[in-house]
Amino acid sequence: MVHGNRGRHAVCGALFAILLAIGRAASAGDSEGIRVPLREVPAPPGIPPPREPRLRLVWIDVLDSAPFAFRYASREASAILADAGVATTWTLGDASTVTGEDELKIVLMPGAANGARLPAHVMGGTPRGARSHTTWVYLSNVLWALGVADRAVRSLAPSDEATVARALGRVVAHEIVHAVAPEVPHSRSGLMADRMGRGFMLLAHVGLAPAQQAALRAGVHAFAAPSLEGAAPVEVVAGRR
Numbered sequence: 001m002v003h004g005n006r007g008r009h010a011v012c013g014a015l016f017a018i019l020l021a022i023g024r025a026a027s028a029g030d031s032e033g034i035r036v037p038l039r040e041v042p043a044p045p046g047i048p049p050p051r052e053p054r055l056r057l058v059w060i061d062v063l064d065s066a067p068f069a070f071r072y073a074s075r076e077a078s079a080i081l082a083d084a085g086v087a088t089t090w091t092l093g094d095a096s097t098v099t100g101e102d103e104l105k106i107v108l109m110p111g112a113a114n115g116a117r118l119p120a121h122v123m124g125g126t127p128r129g130a131r132s133h134t135t136w137v138y139l140s141n142v143l144w145a146l147g148v149a150d151r152a153v154r155s156l157a158p159s160d161e162a163t164v165a166r167a168l169g170r171v172v173a174h175e176i177v178h179a180v181a182p183e184v185p186h187s188r189s190g191l192m193a194d195r196m197g198r199g200f201m202l203l204a205h206v207g208l209a210p211a212q213q214a215a216l217r218a219g220v221h222a223f224a225a226p227s228l229e230g231a232a233p234v235e236v237v238a239g240r241r
């Protein structure tokens, strides 16, 4: 059973070394100032507006294996998190990007690393048991689950690129929940199931269950707090046909 995998994530150390080696990409730009319309009633003094938790995410396509994916995948993952009441800020990084303690790295790999002892068709993996500031997504197995040949990824029609990227975004959202709210278990179906098939990936709309959304919001609030990170078993989601 995929959930029971006890392998350690062999790529962690090397990847961290790469990511920490060189400088840091610029953060996303500030948003524009927004004026309050004249007829809008101002909030009573002394009552702060409700604070929406915000998660800072960095997309790192290590080998530039799917340059088209960031736009749609980030949009899909953000929509799923927005439904849960979590705002997102994305930065498009690369293998040299060094991230801050309040950021979560989404690392897109062309395939699962040899020797990582990950289960067959693993689409994503996150160190288990504690909050993680890095999660991995494996393009080749997302393609496999969708029935798209690996070699075709560079010559997909624009609509197929959007489909692949949206599926990646759903795997990313799944792994974000593991990284931010590690106490959330896999569910029997839906976005947090440990297997995700083509039919689910092609649905017009997917979302988290209310309890998963609440756990995610609480996790995002706590995410920037320091935590002990170390080698840990990996929580994974595998493709299904």
Ligand SMILES: [Zn+2]
Binding pocket: 174, 178, 186, 192, 193, 194, 235, 236, 237
């Ligand atoms: Zn999982």
